[in-house]
Amino acid sequence: MRNQTPVVEFIILGLSDSPHLNLLLFVLLLHTFLLTVMGNVIIVTLTLKDHRLHTPMYFFLRNFAVLEICFTSAIVPRLLHGLLTDRNSVTLPGCFLQLLLVYFLGACMVFHGSVMSFDRYVAICHPLRYGTLMSSRACSQLVLGCWVVSFLINVPPTFIVTLLPFCGPNVINHLYCDTAALLQLSCSDTSHIEVMVFVSTTLILLGSLTFNAVCYIHIISTILRIPSTTGQKKAFSTCSAHLLVVVILYGSGIFRYVRPGQRGVQDFDKIASLLYCVVIPLLNPYIYALRNEQIKAALKDACLRAFSGRLRLS
Template structure:
């Protein structure tokens, strides 16, 4: 077999072949996409314009929301277009670009979740030293470290997938360009790439999950010592909401990527991928940010000023 690519485009099957179901999926996913983008844009905008939201926590939330906008935009617009037009083809360049961005930004999401859990641990368990520990320089270094580590871990295996020759079938049994499906379509042995993907997944998922679990465990332990029952209930409400997102995000991702065989695409993989690439991204801005009292007050203030201005102009 010659070491050259003879496939010029891929066919992405999507979630269903039914026109009626695809129309329903288009409406639902369009609403989810708009809610996700809107929620994250609100968080970024409020944290920039309101002087009360300049603490490290909101700095991390702003970066996380920007990351969520980028990550959601990698898959959803192309998928919505295919549902609307029934065009399932994607060029090699478009597929490879989607693959690289999806795994780079997706990995960065896990590092950000762990980083924000650590930030909340310092704020709740060491409030007197919070300003000293989480100063501006440390916050910038943490965010930069998330992006750099994500790139270093994800770029080598995904770039090696891009360099593979594709000489035969070009049908991807997924709703985006996924590594497992692409490995199945390659006409070369991909065992070494499967090992690299598995190693990267083991480093990222259990590693960041450990930081998240330990941080939340310390937070829960501190909450239990709060004398006020109302205070404990409020704190547990916020913590449980965060843990719900963590469970959905990590359980689906670990099931999908931490397994010996990375080659091949199963129908159930599409359902699992839908959980961490669509459902979890919808929950994130509303659970991590817009349930926050200071953000809600800032949003009410902005809406109130905008309404007053409209009344005066009319």
């Protein structure tokens, strides 16, 4: 038996070891992070302040924006710090906390996408029952359910990972503390945990994707039965932005996580994670802002009020 020293911290390699490239990446990621937070804060503010946006659809959108702020904040600030330091280390508790937050918030975003699809399904396919089915209490329960179920699903795997012995290499070849990268460093057999994580992730993503697909099959078939072209365009405009977000969210998530044999994260996986964790959250608020007429109208009115207020002060 050889001596084994327990690991007390992990070193996250990040994107690059070139100082000049790290500086460029820092500037790009900082701007991306700020734009992501700003876009989602605007969505949250508009849906709170504008009475026209006090509907279930924008209630779910506001919660989705809050989730995206939390999700990117769990990854990007530490990544930015690593780009400016020669030694990007993280303690074991800090690494396990980030692991829990990433998977918990990611699963919650996926479930929120399904809830938003259900909201559009009820609004278009059962408009007369919409007020009853999507009451304020029902909406709050759906959102709370997303948070609770996501937490309960992700706590057991994370807890099991915290119990694993880490006594060898402590270098994580990834952007953040990820399950596949951590399992590679454990000095015990982790094949059963890999199977459990793969099965749970697959069920979350593919199960919710199937639910979304069923909702949109009914939505599209209902829209196509509307006699007027104007009515079809109006109905589709209420869900087109969300449909685009669903395609991007699930496409990137499935591409990153729903595949066996993730042990040994490669550089290509880091690029895929960068798209999933940084680029996609940046796109979502601006997709809604550009494609949703009510959001654009509310934003225009808010800008006009701010401009007129400055004129009065001057």
